[in-house]
Amino acid sequence: MSTPHPPDRDAESGGGEESSETSSQADLLAHYDIRLVRAPNPGPFTLSGTNTWLVGRHPTWVIDPGPLIEEHLDGLYAEIEVRGGLGGVVLTHDHHDHSEAVEALRGTFPAPLAGGRGAVDVQLGEQVRFGPFESVATPGHAVDHYALIAEGACFTGDAVLGSGSVFISPYRGAMSGYLLALTRLRLREDFNVLCPGHGPPVWDAHTKLEEYVAHRIDRENHLIVALGEGRRTVAELLDAVWSEVAAELRPLATATLAAHLDKLEEEQILPRDVERPRFERTEW
Ligand SMILES: [Zn+2]
Numbered sequence: 001m002s003t004p005h006p007p008d009r010d011a012e013s014g015g016g017e018e019s020s021e022t023s024s025q026a027d028l029l030a031h032y033d034i035r036l037v038r039a040p041n042p043g044p045f046t047l048s049g050t051n052t053w054l055v056g057r058h059p060t061w062v063i064d065p066g067p068l069i070e071e072h073l074d075g076l077y078a079e080i081e082v083r084g085g086l087g088g089v090v091l092t093h094d095h096h097d098h099s100e101a102v103e104a105l106r107g108t109f110p111a112p113l114a115g116g117r118g119a120v121d122v123q124l125g126e127q128v129r130f131g132p133f134e135s136v137a138t139p140g141h142a143v144d145h146y147a148l149i150a151e152g153a154c155f156t157g158d159a160v161l162g163s164g165s166v167f168i169s170p171y172r173g174a175m176s177g178y179l180l181a182l183t184r185l186r187l188r189e190d191f192n193v194l195c196p197g198h199g200p201p202v203w204d205a206h207t208k209l210e211e212y213v214a215h216r217i218d219r220e221n222h223l224i225v226a227l228g229e230g231r232r233t234v235a236e237l238l239d240a241v242w243s244e245v246a247a248e249l250r251p252l253a254t255a256t257l258a259a260h261l262d263k264l265e266e267e268q269i270l271p272r273d274v275e276r277p278r279f280e281r282t283e284w
Contacts, residue, residue: 028193028201032151033057035083036195037075039066041097044248047163047198050097054079055150059087059111061131063148063155064197065101073101073108080109088131090124091115092157092197093142116144136185140168140178140259147185154191154205162199165215167249170258170279175216176266178259182213223260224269233275255279 028034035054042049052072053063060083066072080086086109091099094115102113114122114130122128124135124146132150138159139145148155158166159181168174186209194202194209202208219241226240234254238245242253258277264270 028153028195032153032193034151034153034195035060035079036201037066037072037079039069039072039097041067041069041072044246045252046097047161049198051162051195051197051199052076053155053195054083055153056083056087056132058084060084061087061133061150062089062105063133063195064092064098064157065089065105067097068100068104073104076101076105077108085109086111088112088114088122090130090133090135090148091120092147092155092159093145094118095142095158098157098197116142116146136181136188138178138181138185140174140181141166142169143171143174147181149188149191152191153193153195154185154188155195156185157197160194160196160202160208160212162194162196162202164199165212167252168256168259170255170262170277172262173266175259175263179213179216182209182216185209186213219256220260220263223257223264227264227271227274232271232273234277237274 028036033056037052037054038048039050039052050064050066052066054060055063060080065076088111089102089105091102094117106113112121114120114124116124122130126137128135133148135146135148138147138156141158145157145159147157147159160166168178186206192205194205196202222241223237226237231237231240234257237257238250238253242257245253254277258279261270261274261276
């Protein structure tokens with residue numbers, strides 16, 4: 001599929017300065033029939049809020065309805081009306097900040113729901129078609145996480161964010177599965193913009209994916225060095241490898257550490273006496 005060329009853009013990372021974010025969203029409208037409605041739920045886990053995306057019109061399709069906040073739903077409903085009704089709803093994953101408004105939305109605009117698990121009408125899997133979308137498994141942040149590709153864009157949910165990096169859930173195989181998913185996305189040529197679950201759109205899609213892979217490998221290398229220096233406790237490893245992470249995000253860094261340690265164990269290069277973070281290994 002050929003895709004329109006986006007305008008040249010300054011480095012998009014660095015926290016989404018408002019003016020460049022606004023123009024970036026305008027570009028999305030100009031070059032693609034994609035609209036962002038951002039929920040007013042900013043925070044350390046959600047950056048400037050959860051992104052709800054609308055694709056196409058007559059009807060339009062919604063990705064991640066977001067949190068149950070009246071103001072957000074009002075904006076979303078107005079946009080659905082403008083776009084001639086709702087064809088369907090798809091979830092990148094079922095964490096609350098993405099999925100909470102599903103019922104309210106479908107109560108107002110009845111339409112099929114697609115997702116990785118739970119009470120869905122269409123079960124996502126590898127290369128499942130739903131409306132204009134093709135789903136691509138992107139486990140890591142959640143075991144049931146999917147990216148959706150449509151109209152020259154890749155909707156990445158929390159697999160790749162518009163700024164900063166994501167946290168990986170500590171279920172078995174999360175980190176290796178995540179790295180494989182990023183690598184497979186990077187090899188695709190049917191999109192050139194990333195529309196993330198949080199933060200601004202990313203025009204240098206493939207550069208961003210390469211950065212994400214490099215970032216994970218960089219963390220892993222630091223972790224291997226810290227282990228080589230004899231650090232063994234969770235606190236020591238976090239201090240050595242995630243020293244820049246704010247205190248409130250340390251539990252999430254701990255989860256990511258657990259996923260990295262799992263990967264080293266899978267590869268049989270983890271020393272035996274390393275303290276492992278304790279988590280219930282439920283499938284997040
Ligand atoms: Zn999220």
